[in-house]
Amino acid sequence: MDIIQAQQMTMSYYAMLVPSTILIYDHMATLTEEIAFIWCRPKALSAVLFLLNRYVALLGNIYGLIGDFLPTSDESCPTYVLSKQVLVFSQAIIVCLILTLRTYALYGRSKRLLAFLGIIGLAFAGGAAAETFGSYPSTVTxxxxxxxxxxxxxxxxxxxxxxxxxxxxxxxIFVLTVSRIFGIRGFLRLSLTMSRRNIIVVIFQDGALYFGAMTLFNIPNILTYFGGSDIIRGSLSTFTSCMSVTLISRLMLNLHKSIDTGIFSAPTWDDDDALAVLTTRVDVQSTISSHHW
Structure with a gap:
């Protein structure tokens, strides 16, 4: 192995270590909020999806770190590589499911929109799965x-x-989110109330942050596949996946701070057209108990 390959391998090594460290650190930093807004409140589908997204990624990346740091036999290498691919793919599916349901709720639980996104999502997931897990000639070292x-x-x-x-x-998803929010509030009203922390502002700010950050992370990751060396190719996939999970966890925690239903909270108008309120499908006892917590 020459010096350049050794340097590239070191970079690839840190590209797997750093994101897993960030994911674990963020988990510990937000654990008190998770306990307060998820575990100590009525369990809804949104909370289940939050925990699924958070702990599949956490446990999976710990498994990945163990496999990267500890000696691995030649026989187990192909299985280990495949399991990491399955982990990254599963995390992406969970994140897309959360984003889809968030958009579904934002559009007033529109069944037509859900069917539209479901068809597109299944087509994209099938295509991505075929590209990721297809039978290709490869060498595991x-x-x-x-x-x-x-x-x-x-x-x-x-x-x-x-x-x-x-x-x-x-x-x-981002285009649909921005279109819906501007349709509800309008750009001028939104800009005048950015400091008021109502649910519309939370959705807009978190959605914009997620899309902007993931664009910055995903572009270098994609470029490694099209122009990187054998060692560099795909080395940023773990980083991109971990950042996606971390941002989605933050997004869901912010929504659960406002209402128990989290991603299923649906904004609508009240009598004052300067504000947006929430409509939810929680029972009265659950709502009362959450306010007394």
Whole structure:
């Protein structure tokens, strides 16, 4: 192994270590909020999705760190590499499901929109799964610092397309979110009430932050598949996945601070057209208990 390959392997190694560290740190930093707004409140589907997103990623990345740091046999390398691919793909599916249901609630629980997003989401997920788990010629190498799977240039482009598909779907969600929020409030009203922390502002700010951050993270990740070396290709996928999970967890915690139903809270108008209120499908006893908590 020459010096350049050793440097690239070191960079790839840190590209797996740093995001997992950030994910674990953020989990510990927000654990008190998780207990207060998730565990100590009535359990709804939104809370279940929050926990699924949070703990699948946490446990999966701990497993990944163990596999990267501890010696691995040549026989177990292919299984380990496949399991990491399944983990990253599963995390992306959970995140897309949360974003889809958030948009569904934002549009007043529109069944037509849910069916539209469901069809597109299934088509995109099927295409991404085919590109990710297709039968391609590859070589799995067991080297100090982890197992590495290398593909042909054409196969790497197909793997990169799976991330492009994810980016396109997230862009669609963002466009629908902005369109709905501006339709409810209008740009002028939104800009005048940015400091008031009502639910519309929370959704807009968190949605914009998520999309902007994930665009910055995903573009370099995609470029590694199209122009990186064998070692560099796909090295940022763990980073991108961990950042997505972290941002979605923050987004859901912010919504659960406002209402128990979290991502299923639906804004509408009240008598004062300068404000937006929430409509939810929680029973009265649950709402009373949460206010007395």
């Amino acid at each position: 067991n080297v100090p610092g982890g197992c590495y799977e290398t593909f042909t240039a054409d196969t790497n482009i197909r793997l990169g397309l799976a991330w492009v598909v994810l980016s396109v779907y997230e862009s669609l």
